[in-house]
Amino acid sequence: GGYFIVNGIERVIRLLQVPRRNYATAILRPSFRNRGANYSDKGIAMRCARPDQSTQTVVLHYLTTGSATLRFTIRKQEFLVPMLVILKSLCPCTDREIYERLLQGDNQNMFLSARLELLLQDSRQWGVHTQGEALTFLGKRFRTVSSLPERMSDELVGMEILRRHVLVHVDQPADKFEALLHMARKLYAFVQGRCRADNADALAN
DSSP states (O other): OEEEEETTEEEEEOOOOOOOBTOOEEEEOGGGGGGSTTEEEEEEEEEEEOTTSOEEEEEEEEETTSOEEEEEEETTEEEEEEHHHHHHHHSOOOHHHHHHHHHTTOTTOHHHHHHHHHHHHHHGGGTOOSHHHHHHHHHHHHHHHHTOOTTSOHHHHHHHHHHHHSSTTOOSHHHHHHHHHHHHHHHHHHHHTSSOOOOTTSTTO
């Protein structure tokens, strides 16, 4: 960028840089603690791009309780939803399947296994056990901001919220499920110190 005189008129041209799209970026930011009680300064952000090149950024926040919440935006309003609720709404999976998919056979990693057990215990307070219950949970809470017809059931509203606002760079719920698992694995590796924070100013990012 720079400062120019064009036909006698002052012009300032700036180069706008945006984060790399569809890539899970580890972020260490003290302001994350201001999100609420038990929030840490660590998170994984992903700037997701739709086919029309419009983007939506989601952030997976780590809580000191071992749990995690996914932050996304609807009409410039930010919402934080427990990660396990999102996972269960995307795929008909059990707690054991989620535990094994996140652990990936690393049974010696006591740090990760302990955090995953806390994550699963913390999720029970929401009363969500099946995919249908998870979709209904989302639909009831996001109906007012979804601008969807009243005739649609809570479950369908939940599906539409996921399609429009969560990991929008992929279409299929199964692909969104895999992308969120990838973000979660990187988040716990980041918290454990097995990977470093990504440099947002590096050209690769």
